[in-house]
Amino acid sequence: MPxxxxxxxxxxxxxxxxxxxxxxxxxxxxxxxxxxxxxxLSNAVAGAAVTGVERAGKQVAFRxxxxxxxxxxxxxxGGFVLSDSAKRDRLGxxxxxxxxxxxxxxxxxxxxxxxxxxxxxxxxxxxxxxxxVTEELLxxxxxxxxxxxxxxxxxxxxxxxxxxxxxxxxxxxxxxISPKSPAGKLPxxxxxxxxxxxxxxxxxxxxxxxxxxxxxxxxEYREFLKVHRPELKTSPTGAKVIKENVQSKRTYYTExxxxxx
Amino acid sequence: MPxxxxxxxxxxxxxxxxxxxxxxxxxxxxxxxxxxxxxxLSNAVAGAAVTGVERAGKQVAFRxxxxxxxxxxxxxxGGFVLSDSAKRDRLGxxxxxxxxxxxxxxxxxxxxxxxxxxxxxxxxxxxxxxxxVTEELLxxxxxxxxxxxxxxxxxxxxxxxxxxxxxxxxxxxxxxISPKSPAGKLPxxxxxxxxxxxxxxxxxxxxxxxxxxxxxxxxEYREFLKVHRPELKTSPTGAKVIKENVQSKRTYYTExxxxxx
DNA sequence: GGCCCTAACAACGA
DNA sequence: CTCGTTGTTAGGGC
Numbered sequence: 001m002p003x004x005x006x007x008x009x010x011x012x013x014x015x016x017x018x019x020x021x022x023x024x025x026x027x028x029x030x031x032x033x034x035x036x037x038x039x040x041l042s043n044a045v046a047g048a049a050v051t052g053v054e055r056a057g058k059q060v061a062f063r064x065x066x067x068x069x070x071x072x073x074x075x076x077x078g079g080f081v082l083s084d085s086a087k088r089d090r091l092g093x094x095x096x097x098x099x100x101x102x103x104x105x106x107x108x109x110x111x112x113x114x115x116x117x118x119x120x121x122x123x124x125x126x127x128x129x130x131x132x133v134t135e136e137l138l139x140x141x142x143x144x145x146x147x148x149x150x151x152x153x154x155x156x157x158x159x160x161x162x163x164x165x166x167x168x169x170x171x172x173x174x175x176x177i178s179p180k181s182p183a184g185k186l187p188x189x190x191x192x193x194x195x196x197x198x199x200x201x202x203x204x205x206x207x208x209x210x211x212x213x214x215x216x217x218x219x220e221y222r223e224f225l226k227v228h229r230p231e232l233k234t235s236p237t238g239a240k241v242i243k244e245n246v247q248s249k250r251t252y253y254t255e256x257x258x259x260x261x
Numbered sequence: 262m263p264x265x266x267x268x269x270x271x272x273x274x275x276x277x278x279x280x281x282x283x284x285x286x287x288x289x290x291x292x293x294x295x296x297x298x299x300x301x302l303s304n305a306v307a308g309a310a311v312t313g314v315e316r317a318g319k320q321v322a323f324r325x326x327x328x329x330x331x332x333x334x335x336x337x338x339g340g341f342v343l344s345d346s347a348k349r350d351r352l353g354x355x356x357x358x359x360x361x362x363x364x365x366x367x368x369x370x371x372x373x374x375x376x377x378x379x380x381x382x383x384x385x386x387x388x389x390x391x392x393x394v395t396e397e398l399l400x401x402x403x404x405x406x407x408x409x410x411x412x413x414x415x416x417x418x419x420x421x422x423x424x425x426x427x428x429x430x431x432x433x434x435x436x437x438i439s440p441k442s443p444a445g446k447l448p449x450x451x452x453x454x455x456x457x458x459x460x461x462x463x464x465x466x467x468x469x470x471x472x473x474x475x476x477x478x479x480x481e482y483r484e485f486l487k488v489h490r491p492e493l494k495t496s497p498t499g500a501k502v503i504k505e506n507v508q509s510k511r512t513y514y515t516e517x518x519x520x521x522x
Numbered sequence: 523g524g525c526c527c528t529a530a531c532a533a534c535g536a
Numbered sequence: 537c538t539c540g541t542t543g544t545t546a547g548g549g550c
Contacts, residue, residue, distance in 0.1 A: 164537075334525085377525090409544080
């Protein structure tokens with residue numbers, strides 16, 4: 001549920017809270033997915049200090065002083081909780097808990113148990129991040145996947161990292177492009193507008209979240225979205241918001257968005 | 262274009278014309294597909310006598326005295342020509358020519374160059390032949406592919422060998438089953454009717470062709486088809502023939518055919 | 523009208 | 537609302 005802007009602010013706040021702390025112990029609670037054994041994970045990070053926390057696509061990466069990296073993907077319903085040892089047993093739906101030497105605790109929770117934890121992921125296969133999208137990259141992707149609809153293309157994590165269902169709609173509205181346009185049919189002006197909208201919409205949302213929810217490390221806040229909101233009847237410019245499934249994904253858009261085909 | 266009944270009669274006539282003849286030489290004309298080198302093919306059949314010619318699915322198999330088998334798939338536009346050395350250079354669109362010691366020539370021609378020639382194909386992967394379909398087999402296939410529409414199922418050469426687009430329509434009309442029925446929805450009466458219709462419709466067509474075109478080794482003759490004919494307005498029983506694409510295949514059917522779903 | 527390969531899509535489970 | 541995997545389908549090339 002959290003998307004790139006939320007995850008970016010989570011990472012900032014987790015970095016602030018955890019950088020410099022040394023890991024006392026790690027516990028994996030048999031929920032979610034883990035790419036190594038609990039013992040391996042423990043060996044890798046116990047005793048190490050957190051040196052940074054960053055977003056990577058839709059994941060949050062924890063960097064440790066000994067070079068190890070742990071990435072967490074929250075999937076649909078996961079979240080982070082900052083707590084302390086005294087309250088550790090009351091967090092519920094635990095996927096992972098990291099206890100630091102000062103007694104503080106970082107927990108990954110997920111009621112569905114789908115959140116994934118990855119020790120030292122191969123970084124080579126990471127797609128370009130959405131915040132770094134350029135017109136050239138986008139042009140190239142549209143040429144390579146001419147028949148894919150533009151919304152599914154934006155959502156494909158193998159092509160661009162970080163865009164989820166809600167912000168895909170926001171971005172396409174900002175660029176005034178219909179989600180149902182085949183990527184190959186976008187003229188270069190549209191590609192330029194889209195390349196422009198992607199980092200802009202996301203950065204704007206990040207700024208909103210920093211102001212509105214300065215300490216967030218979980219949850220989603222979408223009260224400022226312009227079209228992807230169930231209760232909205234019209235866009236900021238007064239066009240009726242159409243609610244429709246595009247390739248099995250709930251999609252909000254308006255007639256202001258041009259369908260190229 | 263030729264389908265099972267045509268190919269069956271081709272094989273009979275080719276057997277009559279060629280059985281006992283010894284191959285003098287084989288020439289492959291760089292069109293079509295060949296699974297071995299021209300030299301290998303030549304080594305395999307030069308000097309050998311034809312011992313039989315049979316249809317195998319949509320292919321025609323030439324059997325030689327030394328145990329080798331050559332299968333020809335005519336695809337959309339291929340054909341056989343029986344000729345003699347004197348005329349060999351005027352056949353056009355040549356895929357393969359086989360010259361016999363008596364001077365006669367068998368040519369495989371194909372204007373599109375898609376016809377394929379296979380030396381000693383693995384026979385283990387051949388699906389049951391359409392003429393040998395039983396109610397049990399068909400029941401089994403419908404259970405295994407419940408969501409596949411019955412017409413595409415009949416056309417799948419990995420399941421049943423030999424049925425092409427035109428005769429699939431003829432068979433389904435004979436069984437009074439809509440081509441758009443999912444295979445899994447056919448009740449056992451319908452499966453029985455279909456299992457019955459498959460060999461019957463094909464055998465009837467073979468009989469027609471033997472009478473009408475006793476020497477055919479190429480070309481297609483469909484003047485006796487009951488629904489799959491562009492010029493027909495109604496079926497023999499007076500129902501309007503509907504022309505429609507089913508799974509990208511031109512399909513002719515009538516309202517007499519029940520849609521199970 | 524034939525077949526094969528690939529890309530796009532849908533459905534299901536975790 | 538996410539990401540796999542699997543099976544089906546549509547399209548282009550030969």
